[in-house]
Amino acid sequence: MGKASLRAGFCFSALYRHIQTTPPALQLTQKCANYCHRKFFLMSERFLSHKRHFHSSVILEDREQARHHKTDESLKERALLDKTGNSAVEQRPTSDLTTTEQVRPPKPVIEKTESSLPNHDPGRITEEQRRLERKADSLFQELIESRGANKETFMFAVKKFVDREGIYWRGAVEFIYAGMKEMENFGVLKDLDSYKALIQAFPEKKMIPRNAWQVEFMHYPRHQQCGIDMLEQMEHNGVIPDEAFGALLKNRFGGEAHVTRKYRRMLYWLPKFKNINPYPIPMELPTDPRQLALLALRRMSVDRESQYNVFEAEPEEDTFIASAQSPTQQHLIQQHNTEQPLFVEGPYPVYLRELRQNYFLLRAEPNINALMKKKQQEKAEENDENLFEWTNFFEDEKSSELRPILSVHEQDDSTILALSITGTNSKASAMSWVRCLERNNPKLARIPILFKIQTSAEAGQVDWGQQAVLGAPTNGKDFRQVALF
Amino acid sequence: MASTSYCRLVASRSFDSLLKRSPKDFGSVVARRYEKSTAVFYEKNKKGLERDLKRRPLKQALKMTFQNLGPELKLFYQEQKQAYTGFPLLSVDHGNYEVIYTFNDPESVKSWAVTADRDNDGGKSTANFTFSKNRTGLFHGYLCKEVPKDGVTKYAGYANITSPKPMKSFGRESQMDWSLFNCLLLRLRGDGRPYMIVIGCNFHYDINWLNRWSYPVFTRGGPYWQHVKIPLSKFFTTHHGRIQDKQEFLPLKIINSLGITAADSAEGPFSLEIDSIALMNDVNLTDKHAYEMYENKYYEVQC
Numbered sequence: 045m046g047k048a049s050l051r052a053g054f055c056f057s058a059l060y061r062h063i064q065t066t067p068p069a070l071q072l073t074q075k076c077a078n079y080c081h082r083k084f085f086l087m088s089e090r091f092l093s094h095k096r097h098f099h100s101s102v103i104l105e106d107r108e109q110a111r112h113h114k115t116d117e118s119l120k121e122r123a124l125l126d127k128t129g130n131s132a133v134e135q136r137p138t139s140d141l142t143t144t145e146q147v148r149p150p151k152p153v154i155e156k157t158e159s160s161l162p163n164h165d166p167g168r169i170t171e172e173q174r175r176l177e178r179k180a181d182s183l184f185q186e187l188i189e190s191r192g193a194n195k196e197t198f199m200f201a202v203k204k205f206v207d208r209e210g211i212y213w214r215g216a217v218e219f220i221y222a223g224m225k226e227m228e229n230f231g232v233l234k235d236l237d238s239y240k241a242l243i244q245a246f247p248e249k250k251m252i253p254r255n256a257w258q259v260e261f262m263h264y265p266r267h268q269q270c271g272i273d274m275l276e277q278m279e280h281n282g283v284i285p286d287e288a289f290g291a292l293l294k295n296r297f298g299g300e301a302h303v304t305r306k307y308r309r310m311l312y313w314l315p316k317f318k319n320i321n322p323y324p325i326p327m328e329l330p331t332d333p334r335q336l337a338l339l340a341l342r343r344m345s346v347d348r349e350s351q352y353n354v355f356e357a358e359p360e361e362d363t364f365i366a367s368a369q370s371p372t373q374q375h376l377i378q379q380h381n382t383e384q385p386l387f388v389e390g391p392y393p394v395y396l397r398e399l400r401q402n403y404f405l406l407r408a409e410p411n412i413n414a415l416m417k418k419k420q421q422e423k424a425e426e427n428d429e430n431l432f433e434w435t436n437f438f439e440d441e442k443s444s445e446l447r448p449i450l451s452v453h454e455q456d457d458s459t460i461l462a463l464s465i466t467g468t469n470s471k472a473s474a475m476s477w478v479r480c481l482e483r484n485n486p487k488l489a490r491i492p493i494l495f496k497i498q499t500s501a502e503a504g505q506v507d508w509g510q511q512a513v514l515g516a517p518t519n520g521k522d523f524r525q526v527a528l529f
Numbered sequence: 530m531a532s533t534s535y536c537r538l539v540a541s542r543s544f545d546s547l548l549k550r551s552p553k554d555f556g557s558v559v560a561r562r563y564e565k566s567t568a569v570f571y572e573k574n575k576k577g578l579e580r581d582l583k584r585r586p587l588k589q590a591l592k593m594t595f596q597n598l599g600p601e602l603k604l605f606y607q608e609q610k611q612a613y614t615g616f617p618l619l620s621v622d623h624g625n626y627e628v629i630y631t632f633n634d635p636e637s638v639k640s641w642a643v644t645a646d647r648d649n650d651g652g653k654s655t656a657n658f659t660f661s662k663n664r665t666g667l668f669h670g671y672l673c674k675e676v677p678k679d680g681v682t683k684y685a686g687y688a689n690i691t692s693p694k695p696m697k698s699f700g701r702e703s704q705m706d707w708s709l710f711n712c713l714l715l716r717l718r719g720d721g722r723p724y725m726i727v728i729g730c731n732f733h734y735d736i737n738w739l740n741r742w743s744y745p746v747f748t749r750g751g752p753y754w755q756h757v758k759i760p761l762s763k764f765f766t767t768h769h770g771r772i773q774d775k776q777e778f779l780p781l782k783i784i785n786s787l788g789i790t791a792a793d794s795a796e797g798p799f800s801l802e803i804d805s806i807a808l809m810n811d812v813n814l815t816d817k818h819a820y821e822m823y824e825n826k827y828y829e830v831q832c
Contacts, residue, residue: 280684280794313772316820321723323749343721344751394750395721398795405752452753457663460752 176215180205180222188229195238198223198230202241213247217270220245224277234281236289239274243292246271252298259300271296271303275310282327284314325397337366337465340394340401344463346452347372355480363467365477369484372451373461377485380408385492386461388478391469402469404477406462406493411454418449471497572735577769604698621709626809629705630692630787632666633805645670645688652677652685656791661802669800672791687792688799689727694785704731707761708781710808715757719748719801722793728764728779729786741767742779746789748801758809762816778818 184201191197205219223242232238246267253263262268271293278285290307297303323343330336334354341352347370355365380386391402453460462481466473474497482488574582585593621627632638638660646652656670674686695703713726728742742764746757761781766773787806791799 309772309774320745321747323747340721340750343749344753346749346753393720393798393800395795395797398793400795400797403751407752455752455754458752463751 173218176218177222180215180219183219184222184226188226193230195230195232195235198227198232198238199241202245205245213245213250216245216247217266220270220274224274227277234283236278236283236286239278239283239285240289240292242274243271243289243296246296248295251296251301253301259298262302264297268297268301268303272306275303275306279310279314284318285310329396329399333467334364334366336396336399337364337401340396340403340465341366341368341463343396344368344394344403345370353480355477357467357476363473365464365466365473365480367462367464367477367480369462369481370453373453374485376408376451376453376459377461377491378487380487380491382487382490384409385494386488387494387496388474389496390474391498394465401465403463403465404474405460405464406478406481408459408461410456410458411450414450414454415456421449471495572738575738577739601698601700608698618709621810623810623812626714626807627710628805628807631805632660632803633664635660638666640693641666642691642693643668643689644691646685650677650679651682652687654686654688656688656690658690663802666803667800668789668791668803669798670791671798672793672796674794674796686794686796687790689788689790689792691727691729691788692786694731702731702785704782705784706782707784707808710781710810711761711814712809712811713759713761714807714809715746715759716754716804716806717746717748717757717801718752718754719750720799721748721750722791722795722799722801723747724801725790725792726759726764727788727790728784729788730780731783731785739769740777741770743767743790754804758811760811760814760816760819762814763819765820776818776820776822778822 183205187197187201187204191200202223205216209215209219220242223245227233227238230238251264251267253259275285285307290304290311293304293307325339325343330339338352338354341350345368349372350368350370353367353369355367357363357365377386387407388404389407390404392405393400394403395401464474464477466477474495478488478493573579576582630637638658641658643656643658645654645656647654653673653675654671655673656668658666658668661667668688668690670688672686672688674684676682676685695705697703715726723745725743725745730737730740730742732738732740744759744764746759748755761779764779766776789801789803791801
């Protein structure tokens with residue numbers, strides 16, 4: 045038996061080895077081992093000498109008797125106490141089997157829709173919790189009123205909470221959830237410093253799990269869930285935590301807790317995906333609409349030679365027209381047949397991360413002859429029949445053979461001639477854009493131009509010049525809102 | 530996009546909390562969508578839905594079986610013939626490609642499944658996948674970030690299109706073999722948003738059913754077509770839409786579906802025009818998997 049228990053002890057220690065052994069965990073295993081040893085020795089002694097065994101048993105009996113006496117005495121004392129005074133008030137029967145049920149105050153009924161914090165069972169929200177939530181909310185509201193909503197105020201709010209609740213840390217979870225909700229008002233949604241400040245509303249050291257079981261069974265679950273939610277909010281807003289944030293987290297939850305694991309996961313993945321966009325957008329977009337328009341145009345136009353112009357309107361109106369056109373496109377307009385019309389289409393949406401702009405495009409019908417020629421050439425390349433019709437090096441190679449038949453602007457559905465983003469997205473602005481283009485493309489004045497401008501009700505549905513068919517008729521409401529925007 | 534909570538799992542497991550509830554509350558503990566945690570492995574169906582999938586009534590099923598017996602037998606005969614006489618593709622050269630999906634006819638567009646969060650009561654987004662005038666597939670709709678007030682959902686706004694599953698005769702599920710190729714080619718043009726490509730596989734056990742391999746495709750916006758090439762090694766493992774610590778390489782022999790998701794945080798209309806999707810072999814791509822796959826000494830969670 046001794047051997048078996050020793051083996052069990054060994055197994056336990058092996059089990060623990062896979063988690064970094066914290067001192068308390070070590071202690072536990074050692075205790076277990078010590079206990080095994082002592083029992084083993086006792087047993088061996090028992091087998092070795094009868095006398096000693098007898099002796100020890102006597103001692104054990106004595107001890108047990110003493111223990112009984114002790115309990116008896118305590119009972120007596122209790123009985124005495126009952127007789128002397130307050131026994132009438134709290135008459136508690138000694139046996140566990142006959143305990144009377146304690147009458148508890150009725151639980152406050154809270155409706156499910158009232159659930160305030162995410163991830164928490166609304167049925168288990170207590171009145172105390174609601175009070176703490178209200179307190180946290182009011183702290184932020186008072187500070188917004190007195191100091192204005194900015195980063196300093198947010199920092200001050202956290203400092204105020206820490207000063208006030210620094211001893212018992214009552215309502216830390218509620219405070220942090222309230223803070224997370226208010227971050228957008230304070231304008232610190234994408235600010236790492238504010239998250240660092242907010243995590244400091246949790247007490248240090250208290251919540252560090254002391255053994256593997258505590259780690260796996262979510263020590264301080266509400267606090268950890270709160271931390272995880274906060275990290276998720278950071279993730280959604282593109283905030284990548286740094287080492288200092290990790291240090292703050294480790295001081296509060298230890299190195300192995302679920303929150304810290306989430307932090308490590310984020311530290312691993314987010315920098316990997318930070319720069320995978322081949323058409324990058326700056327993290328902080330400029331506020332000037334002209335700059336934004338140019339940014340979107342640069343992203344859209346594939347031609348490196350494109351020239352970007354911003355045409356300003358008359359000084360009374362604060363509007364502009366940003367235009368992009370390359371020399372190749374100018375050349376295409378110059379070659380265009382004056383009998384065939386050009387089209388101005390739009391406004392179509394284009395996104396720079398969450399920001400939406402609308403663009404117009406000037407296009408012509410596709411150049412079918414050139415497209416057919418290209419198709420034929422591709423077919424000829426694929427065809428294996430002329431495999432042996434090699435050109436020998438005595439023949440001249442014309443430089444025009446290497447030139448691509450089509451430019452990037454001549455696509456198989458249309459030929460794109462210019463792009464623009466205007467300040468107002470109106471038909472009038474599109475017309476004035478064409479007038480602006482006439483400065484560099486004098487032939488435009490002689491070509492008929494058709495305007496296919498979407499009305500405001502349709503705006504936002506990109507169909508590349510086709511009738512839009514959208515899912516549910518109730519959608520219309522959404523689109524009208526968009527048009528207002 | 531319902532949030533999953535560890536806290537909830539622990540709470541529902543402890544017996545104590547169950548006893549404290551009134552019998553009326555008891556039902557809410559057992560079968561509710563939000564009671565489910567990522568730590569629970571059981572899946573009811575391959576879609577990952579809590580409810581049962583609709584089944585055809587027996588009478589109708591029998592009728593359909595007899596109706597389709599002829600065509601299905603013919604299909605079965607063709608399959609067998611292909612299996613015994615067809616010559617399998619053993620290798621492909623550098624630069625060879627195979628078009629797996631094209632949208633040059635309305636039928637191919639119609640066969641794809643369109644989902645938005647409105648369909649699962651998870652939001653108000655809408656989506657549609659239509660055949661456009663340019664003979665391409667147009668994935669368009671409106672992403673709405675408004676979160677439904679059910680107290681559970683935290684984020685909203687997604688739309689997805691998924692390819693039909695390859696099927697064999699008699700309605701048996703089949704799979705595609707992509708193992709000869711090592712990158713995905715797409716011809717598309719979008720509105721400047723990023724879209725996520727999601728590849729699903731035909732797994733047997735339910736713990737794997739919701740494993741997907743994803744990688745974003747970035748569009749530049751504007752009227753120009755984009756040719757996107759994504760190495761298959763770049764696709765990362767996700768489960769229930771969450772990126773996994775233990776990464777696995779995309780099992781190329783059992784590919785089941787390919788989907789495109791629009792779920793970036795920008796509210797507003799979206800549109801993505803897709804011409805075709807192809808597979809290509811590029812000998813210059815030597816990566817097996819783009820992410821670290823080392824194992825921890827004690828087999829604990831990596832990271």
